[in-house]
Amino acid sequence: MKHLILGTAGHVDHGKTALVKALTGIECDTHKEEKRRGITINLGFTSLKLPSGDTIGIVDVPGHRDFVHTMVAGASGIDIALLLVAADSGVMPQTREHLRIMQILGVRSGIIVISRIDLADPEVSDMAETEIRELVKGTFLENAPIVKVSSKTGEGIDELKGAIARAASEVRVRAGSEVFRMFIDRVFSVSGYGTVATGSVIGGTVKAGSTVYLLPRGRELKLRRLERYGNEVEEVTAGDRASLNLSGVSREETARGMLVSDRLLRSSMLLDANFNLFESGKTLKLWSRAVFLLGTFESQARIHLLDKQSIRAGECAIVQIHLEEPCTAQIGDRFVLRSSSCDTTLGGGEIIDASPLHHRRRSSQLIERLKKLSTGKLPELITSEVKKNPGGISLKSLVERLNISSAEIVSTELSCVIRLQGEKDLYLIDEADLDSTCSRIIRGIADYHKKNPLASSGPALEELQGILPVCQGQDGKDILGAILARMVNQKKLRKEGHRWSLHGHHAASGLYVREIDIVERFFKDCGLKTPLLSELELHARRNGLDNHLLRQIIQHLISAGLLYKAESDLIHSSIVDSSRITLLRKLKETPEGLTVAAFRDLISANRKLCLLLLSIYDKEGVTERRGDMRVITKKGIEVLDSTP
Secondary structure, three states: OOOOEEEEEEOOOOOHHHHHHHHHOOOOOOOHHHHHHOOOOOOEEEEEEOOOOOEEEEEEOOOOHHHHHHHHHHHOOOOEEEEEEEOOOOOOHHHHHHHHHHHHOOOOEEEEEEEOHHHOOHHHHHHHHHHHHHHOOOOOOOOOOEEEOOOOOOOOHHHHHHHHHHHHHHOOOOOOOOOOEEEOOEEEEEOOOEEEEEEEEEEOEEEOOOEEEEEOOOEEEEEEEEEEOOEEEOEEEOOOEEEEEEEOOOHHHOOOOOEEEOOOOOOEEEEEEEEEEOOOOOOEOOEEEEEEEEOOEEEEEEEEEOOOOOEOOOOEEEEEEEEEEEEOOOOOOEEEEEEOOOOOEEEEEEEEEOOOOOOOOOOHHHHHHHHHHHOOOHHHHHHHHHHOOOOOEEHHHHHHHHOOOHHHHHHOOOOOEEEEEOOOOEEEEEHHHHHHHHHHHHHHHHHHHHHOOOOOOOOEHHHHHHOOHHHOHHHHHHHHHHHHHHHHHOOOEEEEOOEEEEOOOOOOHHHHHHHHHHHHHHHHHHOOOOOOHHHHHHHHHHOOOOHHHHHHHHHHHHHOOOEEEEOOEEEEHHHHHHHHHHHHHHHHHOOOOEOHHHHHHHHOOOHHHHHHHHHHHHHHOOEEEEOOEEEEOHHHHHHHHOOO
C-alpha cells in the first residue's frame, strides 16, 4: 500500500477548496472567519479513495499572500501537487510563488488544473493553458497533465480523479527512514481522550502504545490512539495524514510547529544549508534577516552567507542560519525563507548540517568542507558527523541525525573512519581521533603504573573515563570499552578482571623487598592484636616509608594473600589461616556449633578480632551463622580434609 499526500496550490480565489469539495464531498473551510471572508485561512484536510483501493490524503492550503507561511506548512511532505489556475484569471502572483515553494520543497509529481472553466470562454481557457505551460517550463510540472474542470458543474472532475489515480500509481514512494517524525499542524482536546495532535508523517513508522517524544522540549509521551484519515489504525507511516492521541501532555503544553518523534532528536539554533534565492527576490548581503519555515516550524532568523559576500536573484549560496528558537531538523530537510516582514518569499533550500558549530570565520577549509557536504554524498555526510564527535558517535545517533537507515550507514565505504563494536551499539570514530584517544589511554595507564609500582594491574574503566573528556556519558563508557578491547587485541594492553595494564607491565615488587618486609613483619608481630592505623603509619615513617608507598605495599600484600582486610582492619594471613584450621577442627567435633565467646576462648583472642575472623570465614563459605552459633559447612569440611 502506498502512503501518499496530495496538496493544492495556487492563487487565492482560484477554487482550490471548491475543487476539494467536488472531489471528496468534504468542505474544508470550516472556520467562521473563512466562511465570512470567503477565503481559506487554515489548512484543510480530507482524503480521497482511489480505484486501486488506496486512500490518498489531501491538504488544502490557503492562497492569500498573508497566509503563505500556512501554505508552506501544508506543502511540506506532499507527494503530488494540484496547481490550480482559474481559467478566467490566468497566472497570478501566488500561482508563481506557490510553484516556486513546491519546487524548493522537493515536490516531484503533480497535475495542473485549469479551474472555473464555466466562467470563461474556450479561447480564454486556452490562453490560460498557454500561460501556465510557459510558467512551468524547467520545473517538476513541465510535463504534467493539464485537466480543465468546473467545480460548480462537475465538468472534468472524473477526468481529474483518473489523473490523480495515475499520478499516485506512478509516483515514487518516498525514501525510507527509521526515524518517525511528524510536525504538528493542529492540536486540540477531545473529551475522554485528552490531547490530540495532527500532522503529515514525514518519516518512519509508529504504532499505537509506543513511547514518543515532544520536541524540542524532550517530553516523553505515550501514544494512546492513532487515526489515519479519521479511522483508528494500529500504525501510521511516512506519507500518512495522522491524528495522534498523546498521553502525558496537556493541550496548553502542545503547539503547532513542535515535532513528535519516536526518539530524542537533537535540536539546534544553528543550521548549515544550501540556499537558492528566487529570481524575483532581492539581493541578500553577508547578513540578512528572514523568517525561517520548516514543516510547521517558524522562527525569525539571521542568514549568514558563508561562501559569498552577497547573492542576487537566481543565485545560490551556502549559508548558516541563526534561529531565535530551537529547531529539530535533519540533514536533507527542505525549508523556505520569507522576508522578515513575512510579505515576500525569498527562496529556500536544503539542510546540509542540522547541528553545526558556530562558524565565526569563513575559512577556505570550512567552505571546502561545506561544499562537499552540499553535494549530499553519503560518505561526506557520515564523515562530517563523525569528525564532529572526537569521542566517537553511535550508529543510533547517526541514524537520528542523518535521517537514513542504519543499513545504509553500515554498508557505506568510509576512509579514515574506524568502526568499533560496543556492547550496546556500533560506533564510528575518526582514525586520527582514535589514535589520539589511544595515546592518552597509554599515557594514563603508564602514569598509573608509575604511581602504583606494586600494583600488578592498572586502572578500572571508570578511572580511565575520568581522564578522557571525549568519553563521557553512557555512550562514552560503552565506546571506551570497545576502544580498550581493540587495544587488547592489538597487544597494546592487557585486561585483568575489570582493570587494564600495559601489555608488558609487571609489578615492581622486586625493587621494594626491604619495604615490603618491614610492613609485613609489623602485622605478623601484632599477632592476635589488630593494630591502629596511626601505629602503622608511625612505624612506616620511622623506617623511611611515606603514606603513599605504605598504601601500595598494603594493597600488594592483600593481592598476594599475605594480609586479609576485614572491614577497616588488617590481619596477617598467618593468624587467619591458623585460626581457621583451629575453628574448623573444633566445629567438626561440635555439630551444634560454637558461640563467639567459645571461639574467643578457643584461640585466646579479644572479641573484636574474633568477630573479624568469623566475618572472613562466613564470606569464604567455610562457616555459617545460625542465630548466635557458627557451624561448619560442607565447604569447610572439604577445606579441613584437604589440610595436611
